[in-house]
Amino acid sequence: MPPRPRTDRAAAVAPVASTALRPLPLGAATITAGFWRDRQDVNRKATIPAAGERLEEAGTLRNLRRAAGREPAADGFTGRLFADSDVYKWLEAVAWEQSCEPSEDLAERQAATSALVAAAQEPDGYLNTYVRLASPGGRFTDLEKGHELYCAGHLLQAAVAQYRATGDGTLLTVATRFADLLAAHFGPGRVEGVDGHPLIEMALVELYRATGTQSYLELAQYFVEARGHGLLVPPGHHGPAYFQDHLPVREVRILAGHAVRALYLASGATDVAVETGDTELLDALRSTWQTMTESQTYLTGGAGSRWYGEAFGDPFELPPDTAYCETCAAIASVQWSWRLLLATGDTKYADQVERTLYNAVVSGVSLTGGEFFYVNTLKVRDGAYADDQRSAVAGRQPWYGTACCPPNVMRTLASLDQLVATSDQDGLQLHLYAPATVSADLHGEPVGLTVTTRYPWHGKVSIIVTESPGSPWTLSLRLPAWAEGCTVTVNGSEEPIGQVGRSLPLHRRWQQGDEVILELPVRARRTLPDDRVDSVRGCVAIERGPLVYCFEQLDQPEAVVLDRTAVVAGELVESDQPGLLGGVTTVAVPGRLPDGSATTLTAIPYYAWANRSVGPMTVWIDAR
Amino acid sequence: MPPRPRTDRAAAVAPVASTALRPLPLGAATITAGFWRDRQDVNRKATIPAAGERLEEAGTLRNLRRAAGREPAADGFTGRLFADSDVYKWLEAVAWEQSCEPSEDLAERQAATSALVAAAQEPDGYLNTYVRLASPGGRFTDLEKGHELYCAGHLLQAAVAQYRATGDGTLLTVATRFADLLAAHFGPGRVEGVDGHPLIEMALVELYRATGTQSYLELAQYFVEARGHGLLVPPGHHGPAYFQDHLPVREVRILAGHAVRALYLASGATDVAVETGDTELLDALRSTWQTMTESQTYLTGGAGSRWYGEAFGDPFELPPDTAYCETCAAIASVQWSWRLLLATGDTKYADQVERTLYNAVVSGVSLTGGEFFYVNTLKVRDGAYADDQRSAVAGRQPWYGTACCPPNVMRTLASLDQLVATSDQDGLQLHLYAPATVSADLHGEPVGLTVTTRYPWHGKVSIIVTESPGSPWTLSLRLPAWAEGCTVTVNGSEEPIGQVGRSLPLHRRWQQGDEVILELPVRARRTLPDDRVDSVRGCVAIERGPLVYCFEQLDQPEAVVLDRTAVVAGELVESDQPGLLGGVTTVAVPGRLPDGSATTLTAIPYYAWANRSVGPMTVWIDAR
Structure with missing residues (x-):
């Protein structure tokens, strides 16, 4: 089977938005080994194929066959009314995979x-199997809960991915x-309304x-601006904040309501702000992101403090035990941070992308790739009960x-290569x-890099210039x-570092074979919480590089009850455990029993x- | 209008269960003034009459008229499917009021x-306006969510109250x-099933x-024993614990799931255990109560840590900010503790009744009696958002x-007189x-007491014997x-006290005019949390007598941000404020600003x- 085209068609068509950084063309960066490549391989070989079976078993693909007339439509609809979106997200994952490592099976x-x-x-362009099979005539009649535009958004995203990754325009035509149809139906002077579950903004x-x-x-732009004017939700059991209809987007400074919805909307609003040059909106979003990151985000990067309404909590309401931290919310947070990184070039956004990916996102899938967490809690007590499929205890x-x-x-891991690096007028930026391997055009001339590292387990990152223009x-x-004390050498000569938490620009006439070595201080460290977070007051967490650590009961001496044991000052002893959990570095922490x-x-x-098993676990541990 | 009869018909009919203590006949104890009488007066004069209007406005009474054929049944049902129960609870409140202070208006x-x-x-005895109007043929087809036996339970309770309080048997006949009908329908060899919302057990x-x-x-007994065998709930979105169907009642040691359901079931199971002499079941319930009180109950007596599922949390999962503490759960907790007090005579149950009444229950109604909290949170942050009618922030x-x-x-305040005292073979017990005034028969001879006190504001309780047998x-x-240091005198002579947290028996040949003076040390005190409760680690609460205190932002100096201010060692200064909040004692607490x-x-x-207004508030405050 021939390799698929990998050009970035998107960049070729749309006008260039004024962003600080630009994504590289698809295929320009490829993760070749290591932590993420291992996960991508599992995703490709195990997770995505198995998900095809799950979509069949759950009836999700059958809904499409019935809507397409390939099975009797009268047999009705199976599953939740937004089930179509599962197929589209899976198709998006398949598409990105085709841009990484084409597979005949997946292509079929x-x-x-x-x-x-x-x-x-349908003939007029509408597509939603729930409405088609279970609610004929119900088109756009329940914008609050119907998820029609949410499903449409995932269709659009899958279509763009497929077109960019493979050149196949089948879905793009559908999209x-x-x-x-949507543009003809909704908007000022047409039908005024927004969807209860944002996503369509970003997808459009x-x-x-x-x-x-x-x-x-x-x-x-209309869908972003129309929110918060009471179009959507009358006050009720879930209020308007659940649906982000409590305030106009540009007036929001603290995220509220359903976390996934809030973050998809913020991502879409950022796209709109960037494409329309709306700096007021962008500034509002940056301010909101700052508040979220400082007071509404867990150490893992997870977002959503409340099970009830799957919602953001108030600032500093970050209980570890009842954290919701939906996997989707972590992914949406990565999408938003990435957009703000592109818009501004500020590395704090890339830091947050990395923290969230390594912890709240990848905790969402098992090492074998066959099981998933919906909720990513930070603490499980001894004897905790699970009365819901989503509970971590289950x-x-x-x-x-x-x-x-x-x-x-699946779609996040399949598209992870795209987050490795960006470019701007002056050169390339490495983020993950x-x-x-990274290749790009700089003013029409090719640039190439090869990155070698055992990060995040070890801190040395070697970057060799494989191709460079003369200028x-x-x-x-x-x-x-977190990288205080890192060092950078270029061909053996140390570079001044200054402050961390920023981007270090190395400007020179690069030659093929030049080597940059970044030494990141990947050492276990103690992290203290903001003392406004009630539930972790007096506690400490262990981090190492971008990784948040936790204590599982089964790794502890018998006398240790995690809830009753404190950690004390003393050396943190690291040891590489190649046979444990796919290969990890563990950290031994001095502690004190209640006696x-x-x-x-x-x-x-x-x-x-x-x-290994599910038992008591904690990220934060008593340190008094 | 003639006074209504006040005899305890119940005691006359049913066989005497073997309990340690027995309730006094209805009307034997009357609260005549003070804290609770003030609230009972508001309940009688403002709350109950206004609720009649609310039941009309909400369509709840109209459902009954439609079901009764007094309005067209075809107009359907209004409200939630368990709305009938609101009418029954209100009727129960009206009935108890008639036993306290008969009113012609309420009687009508x-x-x-x-x-x-x-x-x-209906002709065969069935009664449920939702099923009648909105779901004909749906009788007993949705035991999981239909609330038919829950509504029936409230009808039975109202009927018993009316019969006991007024002698009117109208509702008793209906009940x-x-x-x-229920006894003919459900049970072994008939239809096997239990209701998703317990209550019927206690009512039967x-x-x-x-x-x-x-x-x-x-x-x-059948309904208690049938639970936990999978009759009710297939595993699903809410699991079986939500409905208390995860374990047989006698195997439960830690409460789980919906708090009101769990506590109504525990109360009903206690009734069954007592009436059937099932000591194994009673012991299980006592053990469960102990765990609940030590690790699943807030300082206020409130129960239910989770908004999601309105549920009990795991042991020591007691976040103050996201506490659910439904007013109904506090009331159900009082009902359960009261039953265990009667069964065992152990005053720890009466302590918990008192704690819960003074804090988690009465916080549920405004001082004017016209507004209600559904959720009784222990902390509201600055800038907290309310996206639900039930949120305390609203x-x-x-x-x-x-x-x-x-x-x-309403029914709790109207029946509060019944919790003042009990009797046993040897005499009388004062609990609240x-x-x-308290009167009772001891072996056929009359006993009378008059209690005078300004409790809970002041600690002196004077008890004068107004009538006594010769023996x-x-x-x-x-x-x-909490009453370490209390004193008791009988006619001026001090009695040895020994330990507190128990009942002090004063055995003698009492004479008319004898005076017992109990001096309770009602002084503001600092209370420390169990350090397994993460979210209040390092905090302190102020209590005074049975009252839990809190800090409202509007009482503090401008520089105080409750979340950033600590309390420090030093004198707690009390001051009586007759003009504040209906008359309270405030406590001045030395503190330290962040600077x-x-x-x-x-x-x-x-x-x-x-x-006064709704703003930031906290029960627990930083004390480091």
Whole structure:
């Protein structure tokens, strides 16, 4: 099978938005080994194929066949009303995979499923199997809960991914026909309304970038601006904040309500702000992001403090035990931070992308790739009870009745190469440190890098210039905020570092074979909480590089009850454990039992918890 | 209008269960003044009459008229499917009021509404206006969510109250007809099933006590024993613990799931255990109560840590900010503790009754009696958002879409006299200290007491014997667990006290005019939390007598931000404020601002918060 084209068609079509950084063309950066590549391989070989079976078992693909007339429509609809979106997210994952490592099997599944989606589309461009099979005539009659535009948004995203990754326009045709219908239906002077579950905003801007069709951007802008004016939700059981309809987006400064919805909307609003040059809106979003990161985000990068309403809490309401931290919310947070990184070039956004990926996102899937967490708690007590499929106490599940998280993980891992590096007028910026090759055009001349590292386990990152134009350009390295004491050498000569938590620009006439070595101080460290977070007052957490650690009961001496044991001052002893949990570095932490006697606790990376058994676990531990 | 009869008909009919203590006949104890009488007066004069209007506005009474054929049934059902229960709870409150202070207006409302209920009953005894109007043929088809037996339970309770308080048997006839139908329908060899919302268990035992009909007790016993065997709930979105169907009741040691359901079931199971002499079941319930009180109950006596599922948390999961503490759960907790007090005579149960009443229950209604809290949080942050009618941040509401809490408060205050004292073979026990008259028969001879006190504001309780048999008997005084240092004199002579947290028996040949003076050390004190409760680690709360205190932002100096201010060692200065919040004692607490400078914070009783405005508030405050 021939390799698929990998050009970035999107960049070729849409006008260039004024962002600080630009994504590289698809395929320009490839993660070649290491932590993320291992997970991508599992995603490709195990998770995505198995998910195809799950979508069949759950009836999700059957809904499409019925809507397409390939099975009797009278047999009705199976699953939750937003089930179509699971197929689209899976198709998006399949598409990105095709841009990484083409596979005949996946290409066949992609072609067959895309054809099915196209066949299920109604003559006027509308597409939603729930409405078609279970609620005929119900089109756009329940914007609050119907999820029609949410499903449409995932269709649009899958279509753009497929077109960019493979050149196959099957889904793009479906998407533009549906988007044209939406643009004709909604907006000022037409039907005024917004969807209860944001996503369409971001998807329309992506479709605009892929096609250049201005009306998609205008509709996205309309959906952003129309929110918060009471169009959507009368006061009720869930109030308007649940649906982000409590305030106009540009007046929001503290996120509220359903976390995934809030973060998808923020991402879409950022896209709109960037594409329309709306600096007031962008500034509002940056301010809101800052508040979220400082007071509404867990150490893991997880977002959403409340099970009730799957919602953001008030600032500093961050209980570890009842954390919701939906996997989808972590992914949405990565999407938002990434957009703000592109818009501003500020590495604090890339730091947050990294923290969230390594902890709150990748904890959402088991090491074998077959099970998923919906909720990513930071603490489980001894004897905790699970009365819900989503409870961490129940362990990762092969699938969910509401199966939003699994395919969201799949598309995120499948597209992770795209987050490695960016470019701007002056050069390249490295954001994620992983073994990788990076190539790009700088003013028409090719640049190439090869990155070698055992990060995050070890701190040395070697970057070799494999290709370079004759004129000087800038290689920028992200110095994470935790990386105090890092060093950088260029061909053996040390560079002045200054402050961390910023980008280090290395400007020179680079030669093929030049080597930059970044030494990140990947050492276990103690992290103290903000003392306004009630539930972790007096506690400490262990971090190491970008990884948050946790204590699982099964790694501790018998006398240790996690809730009654404190950690004390003393050396943190690291040891590489190649045979443990796919290969991790553990941290031995000096501790004290309630009777005052000394003990040693063992911490493992948080993302790897609950892969042996599910028992008591804590990220934060008493340190008084 | 002639006074209504006040005899305890129940005791006359049912066999005497083997309990340690017995309730006094209705009307034997009367609260005559003070804290509770003030609230009872507001309840009688403002709350109950206004609730009649709310039940009309909400369509709840109209449902009955439609079911009774007095309005067109075709117009359908209004409200939540359990709305009938609001009417029954209100009727129960009206009935108890008639036993306290008969009122012609209330008597008329009672008669009219009872006649309406009777007219709405179907020929075979079934009664549920939702099923009648909105789901014909749906009788007993949705035991999980239908609330039919829950509504039936409240009908039975109202009927027993009316019969006991007024001698009017209108509702009792309706109730026994319905109960006979239930007994013929459910049980071994008939339809096996239990209701998703417990309550019927307790109600059937009460009806058994009032009528002596054995089949009601047998049905209650069946409903208790049938739970936890998977009859009710297939694993699902809410699991079986939500409905208390995860374990047989006698195997439960830690409460889980919906708090109100769990506590109503525990109360009903206690009734069944007592009436059937099932000591194994009673022991299990006592053990569960102990765990709940030590690790699943807030300082206020509130129960239910989780908004999601309105549920109990795991042991020591007691966050103050996201506490649910439904008013109904506090009331159910009082009902359960009271039953265990009767069963065992152990004053720890009476302590918990008192703590819960003074804090978690009475916080549920405004001082003017017109508004209600559904959720009784222990902390509100600055800038907290309310996206739900039930959120404390939204303030007390005049009524709710699910209006379970308001009439539950009404029936509790209207029947509070019944919790003042009990009797046993040897004499009388005083449990709640309030200005009151108490009369009883001891082996056929009359005993009378008059209690005078300004408790809970002041600690002196004077008990004068107004009538006594010639033979010796025992007057027992509850010495609350917090009352270290209390004193008791009899006619001026000090009695040895020994330990507090128990009952002090004063056995002698009492004479008319004898005076017992109990001096309770009602002084502001600091309370430290169990350090397994993460979210209040390092904090302190102020209590005074049975009252939990809180800090409202509006009482503090401008520089105080509650979340950033600590309290420090030093004198707690009390001051009586007759003009504040209906008359309270405030406590001045020395504190320290974040910059280290000294300040003074003012604490008010928790129950009175949010009666001026709703703003930041906290029960627990940093004390490091």
